[in-house]
Amino acid sequence: MKIRFVTSNDGKAREVGAMLEPLGHEVERVNTTYPELQVDTLEAVVNYGLDWLSAKLEHPFIVDDSGLFVHSLKGFPGVYSAYVYKTLGYEGVLKLLEGKEDRSARFECCAGLMLDGKRHIFTGVTEGSIIEKPRGSDGFGFDPVFVPSGTSQTFAEMPLEIKNRISHRGRAFSALASHLNQEGHSGRGD
Amino acid sequence: MKIRFVTSNDGKAREVGAMLEPLGHEVERVNTTYPELQVDTLEAVVNYGLDWLSAKLEHPFIVDDSGLFVHSLKGFPGVYSAYVYKTLGYEGVLKLLEGKEDRSARFECCAGLMLDGKRHIFTGVTEGSIIEKPRGSDGFGFDPVFVPSGTSQTFAEMPLEIKNRISHRGRAFSALASHLNQEGHSGRGD
Numbered sequence: 001m002k003i004r005f006v007t008s009n010d011g012k013a014r015e016v017g018a019m020l021e022p023l024g025h026e027v028e029r030v031n032t033t034y035p036e037l038q039v040d041t042l043e044a045v046v047n048y049g050l051d052w053l054s055a056k057l058e059h060p061f062i063v064d065d066s067g068l069f070v071h072s073l074k075g076f077p078g079v080y081s082a083y084v085y086k087t088l089g090y091e092g093v094l095k096l097l098e099g100k101e102d103r104s105a106r107f108e109c110c111a112g113l114m115l116d117g118k119r120h121i122f123t124g125v126t127e128g129s130i131i132e133k134p135r136g137s138d139g140f141g142f143d144p145v146f147v148p149s150g151t152s153q154t155f156a157e158m159p160l161e162i163k164n165r166i167s168h169r170g171r172a173f174s175a176l177a178s179h180l181n182q183e184g185h186s187g188r189g190d
Numbered sequence: 191m192k193i194r195f196v197t198s199n200d201g202k203a204r205e206v207g208a209m210l211e212p213l214g215h216e217v218e219r220v221n222t223t224y225p226e227l228q229v230d231t232l233e234a235v236v237n238y239g240l241d242w243l244s245a246k247l248e249h250p251f252i253v254d255d256s257g258l259f260v261h262s263l264k265g266f267p268g269v270y271s272a273y274v275y276k277t278l279g280y281e282g283v284l285k286l287l288e289g290k291e292d293r294s295a296r297f298e299c300c301a302g303l304m305l306d307g308k309r310h311i312f313t314g315v316t317e318g319s320i321i322e323k324p325r326g327s328d329g330f331g332f333d334p335v336f337v338p339s340g341t342s343q344t345f346a347e348m349p350l351e352i353k354n355r356i357s358h359r360g361r362a363f364s365a366l367a368s369h370l371n372q373e374g375h376s377g378r379g380d
Contacts, residue, residue: 035238038226038273048225076277080270083228087266088286096278096285 004061011140124171201330314361
């Protein structure tokens with residue numbers, strides 16, 4: 001099935017294509033923008049985006065938002081991760097964590113699917129911690145300083161197929177893909 | 191004239207009342223919310239708020255947004271100042287500035303007035319710098335660490351009537367009050 005994916009972020013488009021295309025779905029990237037709200041949760045951002053785009057884009061389409069939530073910083077940078085990355089970089093987050101014992105954090109992704117006029121929300125979470133010095137050059141954003149629990153590599157050191165298996169975005173989109181298949185919208189022969 | 195001021199912030203409500211009421215305007219605080227956008231400028235946030243509230247609130251009404259823009263942090267925390275204050279506090283900004291020579295910053299306020307179906311935008315800016323240790327207990331937000339250029343006190347050390355004369359918010363609302371008077375909407379006898 002052909003699905004529109006709304007994003008202006010090259011890295012996200014690459015990751016989502018690599019997950020859904022092997023399942024037979026054609027991902028058409030839509031490089032448009034929608035109003036992103038200043039709210040506390042990714043789900044609220046995504047819901048508003050789905051509402052706003054619903055009359056403007058052909059269904060099915062997907063909107064997603066993701067963020068890094070650092071526990072000892074009360075969840076900062078959270079839903080504002082893209083802005084904080086642009087202004088402070090991961091260097092800023094490392095600076096804020098200097099001297100803090102608790103370096104645990106989680107990445108969250110919320111993917112919203114509008115399908116046949118109905119909305120479906122899928123959330124993926126990856127727990128982990130912020131290391132002291134960046135490692136790796138793949139991925140984007142805060143990937144070089146985040147090591148998922150139970151692994152020793154940062155997101156930026158992992159090949160994309162490994163990252164997609166354990167990442168917040170991988171988990172959210174894997175749930176989305178399962179839903180498509182259950183609904184009978186399998187990619188192949190659809 | 192009776193003007194509705196939309197805010198959930200007690201400190202802002204107090205400051206704006208202290209500016210407009212002596213001019214004879216009755217300020218009615220409206221404790222409602224409107225979608226605040228993730229955008230780069232205060233003006234875009236305010237314009238969206240005016241649009242959104244225009245059909246819901248009796249005119250005239252005022253929406254404002256303000257932020258602290260630290261030059262060496264690429265404008266951080268900017269339009270996200272309220273969120274950053276809530277999560278990192280001014281301590282976070284002090285931490286991010288450790289070792290930086292340039293501690294200059296500006297406070298900006300954008301006030302939007304919807305009057306007789308037309309919108310008017312007023313901007314106030316106060317240049318200054320971020321000191322190393324907080325001083326004073328008046329004001330709110332980042333006031334204890336911000337010293338306006340040409341003064342030696344922080345915003346949090348100044349009596350409200352002094353702060354309102356030189357602050358970003360004072361400047362924006364003073365322009366707004368002048369506009370009301372020019373338009374013949376003076377407070378007294380209106």
